[in-house]
Amino acid sequence: MRLKVKIIVAQLICFAPLALLAQSPLDKTHLNFDTAGKKDIIDIGRSLLHQMPRPASTAKRKIYFSILPVSTSIPGGGSAVFTSTTAGFFLGDRPTTYLSSISFTPYFNLKGRFGLPIRSNLWLNNNNWLIQGDTRLLVYPQYTWGLGGGQPESDRLLVNYNYFRFYQGVLKKITSYFFAGIGYNLDYYIDIENNDGNTPANNIANFTHYAVGTSPDKNSFSSGPGVILLYDTRKNDLNPIPGVYANLIYRYNAEALGTTEPWQSFYADFRKYVALTDGAPKNMLAFWVYYWTVLGTAAPYLELPAIGMDPYNRSGRGIQQNRYRGKSLIYFESEYRRDITQNGLLGLVLFANVNSAAQQQSDHFAYWNPAGGAGLRIKFNKKSDTNICIDYGVSKSFSTFIVGLGEAF
Secondary structure, X not given: OHHHHHXXXXXXXXXXXXXXXXXOXXXXXXXXXXXXXXXXXXXXXXXXXXXXOOOOOOOOOOEEEEEEEEEEEOOOOOEEEEEXXXXXXXXXXXXXXOOEEEEEOOEEOOOOOEEEEEEEEEEEHHHOEEEEEEEEEEEOXXXXXXXXXXXXXXXXXXXXXXXXXXXXXXXXXXXXXXXXEEXXXXXXXXXXXXXXXXXXXXXXXXXXXXXXXXXXXXEEEEEEXXXXXXXXXXXXOOOOOOEEEEEEEEEEEOHHHOOOOOEEEXXXXXXXXXXXXXXXXXXXXXXXXXXXXXXXXXXXXXXXXXXXXXXXXXXXXXXXXXXXXXXXXXXXXXXXXXXXXXXXXXXXXXXXXXXXXXXXXXXOOOOOEEEEEEEEEEEEEOOOOEEEEEEEEEEOOEEEEEEEEOOOO
C-alpha cells in the first residue's frame, strides 16, 4: 500500500506541470473586471450613509484599498490584534496588465509579540516586468514537533526566536504569461532558544535530533541568490479567475554572502483554476500542489520545509503552522468556490488538503496528514475583487478559524 501511494505521488509530481501548462491562453476579454450589477461592503456602507453609488468599472481610480482589523490566534498560542490591509492597483494599461498588489498584515499583543510582514507583486505596463518583494520582522515563539510525521500532538517544544526576512525578485516577460528572473533571499533567525530556558535534557538539538541551527542562544543566517521561473495566466492574485499558475524557485545560499555553510533549496508550485459554468455567479474548482526540498545537509533547522511556511504562509488550513517539518515536503489542496448571491456579495468555499513531510532517517513520505473545512466569503471591494475570507479548518486533534483578505491560493 505504501509503495502504491509513493507511485501515485510521483506521477502527480511528474504530470502536474504538463496538465497545468496545457491550459489554453486566456482571451483578453477575461482580463477586464466587470463590476456592473456587483455589490460589496463599501456599497452597503455608502447606502447606509445615503451617499451616491460608485461608478462602474470604467472609473479612472488607481488604487483600491481593503482593510480588516480582527483579533485572531497566533503561532505559539494566545491571540493578537491583527490588521490586514491590501492595496490593488494597475501600473499599466488595464486590458494588458495584471493587477498589482501590496499586502501589509501587522499584528501585536500585550506580551511583546508582534509581526510586521509586507508583501508586494508589482506588474509593470503590459506585464513586461514583475517585481516581487517579501519583508518581515517577527517576534514570537513557535511550537515544533521535530522532523517527519507520526508524533503525537503533545510531543512538542516551544521555541523562541526573532526573525527578519528580506526577499526581492525581478522577472522579465519572455513570452505571453511566461516570466524568468533572479532574486535575492535573506533569512536571519536571532537568539534561538526553547521556552523553558534550554535545560540540557530538553534543548532544541536534543529534541529535534538535528544539529544545524539548533544551538541555544545562537543565530542562524542564510543569504543567497535565486533563479525564478513563472507561468501565470491569472489576472488577479487576490481572487484568481480560471487559469494557470506555475512557479519554480531555485535558491543557493552562499558563504560569500554570509551563510555559515552553503546549502540549496528547490520549490515547485502548481495551481489550476477551472470554471464549472460560464459567467456569473462564480462556480469553480481550484487545485494546488507544491513540492519543497533542501539539497545537502547544511540547511538550518528553521529553514527546513514546514507546513504553513510556504512563501505565502497559506498552506495547511486546519493544521497548526509548523506542525510537520522535514527535508522535503509535499502538499495537495483542492477547493470548491461558489457565489451565494447573484451580485457576488456573499460566497462559500469547501476545501480539503493533505501533506507529508519526509522522515528524518529514511527521507520517505511515510505519514499523510489530512485536513478540511469550509468558509464564508464577503466581498469587501468589488473593484479589486477582494474578499473577506472566514474559514474554519479541522484536522486530527486541532481546529481553528482563519480570517483574512484574499483567497488562500
